[in-house]
Amino acid sequence: MPELPEVETVMRGMAPMMEGAKITFAEAYRADLRQPIPADLSARMTGNVCKHLSRRNKYILMHFNDGLVAIIHLGMSGRITLHEKIRDMPGSLALPGLLKHDHIVWETDRGRIVFNDPRRFGLMLFSDEDSIDQHPLLKDLGPEPHSNRFDERYLLAALSGRRSPIKSALLDQKVIAGLGNIYVCESLWRSGISPRRLATNVGAARISKLVPAIRTVISEAIAAGGSTLKDYAKVDGELGYFQHQFSVYDQEGKLCRRDECGGTIQRIVQSGRSSFFCPTCQR
DNA sequence: ACCAGCTCCTGCTTGC
DNA sequence: TGCAAGCAGGAGCTGG
Numbered sequence: 001m002p003e004l005p006e007v008e009t010v011m012r013g014m015a016p017m018m019e020g021a022k023i024t025f026a027e028a029y030r031a032d033l034r035q036p037i038p039a040d041l042s043a044r045m046t047g048n049v050c051k052h053l054s055r056r057n058k059y060i061l062m063h064f065n066d067g068l069v070a071i072i073h074l075g076m077s078g079r080i081t082l083h084e085k086i087r088d089m090p091g092s093l094a095l096p097g098l099l100k101h102d103h104i105v106w107e108t109d110r111g112r113i114v115f116n117d118p119r120r121f122g123l124m125l126f127s128d129e130d131s132i133d134q135h136p137l138l139k140d141l142g143p144e145p146h147s148n149r150f151d152e153r154y155l156l157a158a159l160s161g162r163r164s165p166i167k168s169a170l171l172d173q174k175v176i177a178g179l180g181n182i183y184v185c186e187s188l189w190r191s192g193i194s195p196r197r198l199a200t201n202v203g204a205a206r207i208s209k210l211v212p213a214i215r216t217v218i219s220e221a222i223a224a225g226g227s228t229l230k231d232y233a234k235v236d237g238e239l240g241y242f243q244h245q246f247s248v249y250d251q252e253g254k255l256c257r258r259d260e261c262g263g264t265i266q267r268i269v270q271s272g273r274s275s276f277f278c279p280t281c282q283r
Numbered sequence: 284a285c286c287a288g289c290t291c292c293t294g295c296t297t298g299c
Numbered sequence: 300t301g302c303a304a305g306c307a308g309g310a311g312c313t314g315g
Contacts, residue, residue: 002309003309076293077294077307117292118293121309161285164285164286164287168286173310230294230308231308271287272287272289273307274306
């Protein structure tokens, strides 16, 4: 599923239940996802108190009182759902059993959190608060779209010399963190840049449109609760609805929405991934 | 040092 | 209706 807006939505949805909650039960029901699930998951998490949650790139970070940090990535199909404990129900939680592809379960005094991932491209690892920035998965990431580090000067420098199409460059999490196929397509449409243009040839004038376009797309998608195509849902099962605001993604054959453009949205394949764009107004 | 392509996995959609 | 091929939001690895 998930690009930055979806992961941010999931993290925000988890926070009210998780922050300040004591883990009373933690169990993995398979040995690995993309990477092995820590064998000491239950030992290190049970009894631990979650201080707060944060997000870096497409990773959700669970910070615990004792300095433990759990890193969660949802891959393509990962989904986290919350199941609130029913009040006045003594003893164990009154909740249904596990569903297919429920891989990790946490329980707190407030309810149950379940990580479900059919395609198993997700991951869950442990790190430490002291060295979290140096974790191999995090240390080389580019800036967050809304951070001060991400501006026109930075992006121009990051793209200069890159001979790959701008589409591919923006998918590189070392250039900018958090974008995936959907929001790259949308950002390029908003800034009038062809996905086929070589990154190094985007130039300052187009960069000055691209940077705010990326910020706006991401903000609007977060405000809409992310985009639901197939797998993605918020932690309460509700769907995101940014997919109704797509200008180009999955809009092949439709009329370009830009005023007075008149072009037709095309789909091409770039490095094995679909790119959607308007050949008339994206140059 | 790039960069395009392949790969992991399941399941939904499409086309014959 | 049934079946197989194609495709999917990610990203690490390989080999050119």
